[in-house]
Amino acid sequence: MNGQYPSVLLEKAVSEFAKLPGVGRKTAMRLVLHLLRQDVAAVEAFGNAIITLKREVKYCKVCHNISDTDVCRICSNPQRDASVVCVVENIRDVMAVEATQQFRGLYHVLGGVISPMDGIGPSDLQIDSLVERVRAGGVKEVILALSTTMEGDTTNFYIYRKLEKFGVKLSVIARGISVGDELEYADEVTLGRSIVNRTPFNGTL
Amino acid sequence: MNGQYPSVLLEKAVSEFAKLPGVGRKTAMRLVLHLLRQDVAAVEAFGNAIITLKREVKYCKVCHNISDTDVCRICSNPQRDASVVCVVENIRDVMAVEATQQFRGLYHVLGGVISPMDGIGPSDLQIDSLVERVRAGGVKEVILALSTTMEGDTTNFYIYRKLEKFGVKLSVIARGISVGDELEYADEVTLGRSIVNRTPFNGTL
Numbered sequence: 001m002n003g004q005y006p007s008v009l010l011e012k013a014v015s016e017f018a019k020l021p022g023v024g025r026k027t028a029m030r031l032v033l034h035l036l037r038q039d040v041a042a043v044e045a046f047g048n049a050i051i052t053l054k055r056e057v058k059y060c061k062v063c064h065n066i067s068d069t070d071v072c073r074i075c076s077n078p079q080r081d082a083s084v085v086c087v088v089e090n091i092r093d094v095m096a097v098e099a100t101q102q103f104r105g106l107y108h109v110l111g112g113v114i115s116p117m118d119g120i121g122p123s124d125l126q127i128d129s130l131v132e133r134v135r136a137g138g139v140k141e142v143i144l145a146l147s148t149t150m151e152g153d154t155t156n157f158y159i160y161r162k163l164e165k166f167g168v169k170l171s172v173i174a175r176g177i178s179v180g181d182e183l184e185y186a187d188e189v190t191l192g193r194s195i196v197n198r199t200p201f202n203g204t205l
Numbered sequence: 206m207n208g209q210y211p212s213v214l215l216e217k218a219v220s221e222f223a224k225l226p227g228v229g230r231k232t233a234m235r236l237v238l239h240l241l242r243q244d245v246a247a248v249e250a251f252g253n254a255i256i257t258l259k260r261e262v263k264y265c266k267v268c269h270n271i272s273d274t275d276v277c278r279i280c281s282n283p284q285r286d287a288s289v290v291c292v293v294e295n296i297r298d299v300m301a302v303e304a305t306q307q308f309r310g311l312y313h314v315l316g317g318v319i320s321p322m323d324g325i326g327p328s329d330l331q332i333d334s335l336v337e338r339v340r341a342g343g344v345k346e347v348i349l350a351l352s353t354t355m356e357g358d359t360t361n362f363y364i365y366r367k368l369e370k371f372g373v374k375l376s377v378i379a380r381g382i383s384v385g386d387e388l389e390y391a392d393e394v395t396l397g398r399s400i401v402n403r404t405p406f407n408g409t410l
Contacts, residue, residue: 004303006278006296007271009258016254020236027227029297034226035255036262036271043259047252049221050240053214054248057241066212066241073211091211092234098209 062133064109064126066091074098074106081105083140087130087159089113089147097145105143108133113151114158122158130159134166141169148175267338269314269331271296279303279311286310288345292335292364294318294352302350310348313338318356319363327363335364339371346374353380 005011010032017028035043059065060072067073074080074094084105088094094107110125133139142163146152160170176194177186186194210216215237222233240248264270265277272278279285279299289310293299299312315330338344347368351357365375381399382391391399 004300006299007258007262007273009254009261009273010271013254013258016251019251021239022232022235030227031225032255032258033295033297036259038259040259044256046221046224047256049214049218050237051249051252053212053218053237054241054243054245056214057212066215068212068214090238091215092238094211095209 063107064111064129065094065107079104082138084143085130085133085139085141086143086145088145089152093145105141108142110146110155113146113149113155115151125155127159127162131162134163134168139168141171144170144172146172268312269316269334270299270312284309287343289348290335290338290344290346291348291350293350294357298350310346313347315351315360318351318354318360320356330360332364332367336367339368339373344373346376349375349377351377 005014013032014025014028017023017031018025020028023031035046038046058067058070060067060075061070062075063072065072065074069076081104084103085108086097086103086105087108087110088097089110089112091109094109097103097107108126108130110127110130112120112125114120114122114125130142134142142159144156144159146155156172163170174197175190176197177183177190183191210219218237219230219233222228222236223230225233228236240251243251263272263275265272265280266275267280268277270277270279274281286309289308290313291302291308291310292313292315293302294315294317296314299314302308302312313331313335315332315335317325317330319325319327319330335347339347347364349361349364351360361377368375379402380395381402382388382395388396
């Protein structure tokens with residue numbers, strides 16, 4: 001399907017969709033033709049939803065999560081424990097941790113991890129504002145919940161060096177065998193860590 | 206990632222993207238966050254491209270292909286052979302046939318195939334207008350280039366019954382082993398047809 005496009009408008013729409021990550025020109029064409037089959041109101045709702053989001057989106061002044069207000073729902077919730085801050089890469093990670101219902105503290109969204117290969121240094125991330133939050137007092141524990149990759153580890157270490165002087169408790173999320181996984185298929189590093197970091201067992205998990 | 210969305214606007218945009226075929230909520234979130242990282246102008250270009258297409262799209266009066274003008278570029282091209290009409294399901298098929306550079310005639314876009322299971326009958330397709338084109342004269346051959354499925358075959362037969370009285374030459378695209386395929390892996394029906402419909406061979410293909 002490399003033929004000339006029958007319409008300039010169609011080609012333009014397909015080109016825009018093909019810029020999306022993981023979307024090639026064939027998929028873009030399929031998506032555009034799907035939208036063309038919808039009525040005008042539905043297509044306008046689609047196009048305007050993303051334009052409105054981009055124009056009106058706010059980021060929480062405290063944790064930098066996406067928000068409709070200056071301070072997000074989580075940071076402004078008096079029921080949450082403001083003394084524990086969970087540091088994550090992006091807002092998807094906030095939603096993932098929230099979905100577990102295991103965390104009642106606040107978040108700090110870095111906006112990524114340190115990755116020299118991608119040209120992302122500490123100053124591109126919300127690290128200074130994290131240090132500021134800790135310096136301001138009231139934070140007792142910082143939980144580092146970054147990707148368990150080289151870049152995540154580098155960022156963990158960088159944050160550790162920035163925060164150690166404040167005497168705040170620092171922890172990282174547990175690394176080990178995924179629940180439901182068989183040992184046989186676990187990689188050696190993960191299995192090794194899960195043995196070193198074994199947890200006391202008193203009959204219940 | 207089933208947590209509550211941190212922003213109503215974000216949730217709305219993700220919901221719109223998740224309506225696209227083959228796009229789940231996780232992928233929708235990834236696409237929306239990708240667009241959020243672009244600048245406002247890029248996001249507006251994206252949203253407006255599809256809205257403009259939907260509002261201003263035209264369909265060729267002759268062949269029903271998408272077009273920026275009342276009669277499309279192919280139908281209005283005097284270099285094309287107006288006596289041969291290739292019947293296809295949709296505009297992607299027009300582009301696919303055009304990409305082969307093997308066809309210099311005109312097209313007729315049906316808009317689908319007869320599929321009672323999906324509630325698509327002959328009156329939902331551009332079959333009457335095809336009959337009208339043939340009745341008007343000037344068409345010597347109609348090439349049926351529909352999917353080689355039950356629905357495609359049904360549509361082929363329906364069109365055959367509608368056109369046979371006009372004495373126009375009718376043909377279907379060849380069914381056989383795909384170029385580059387090994388016989389071992391071809392299905393029996395295709396292989397059988399390729400033997401029955403063998404073509405004369407004089408040393409070159």
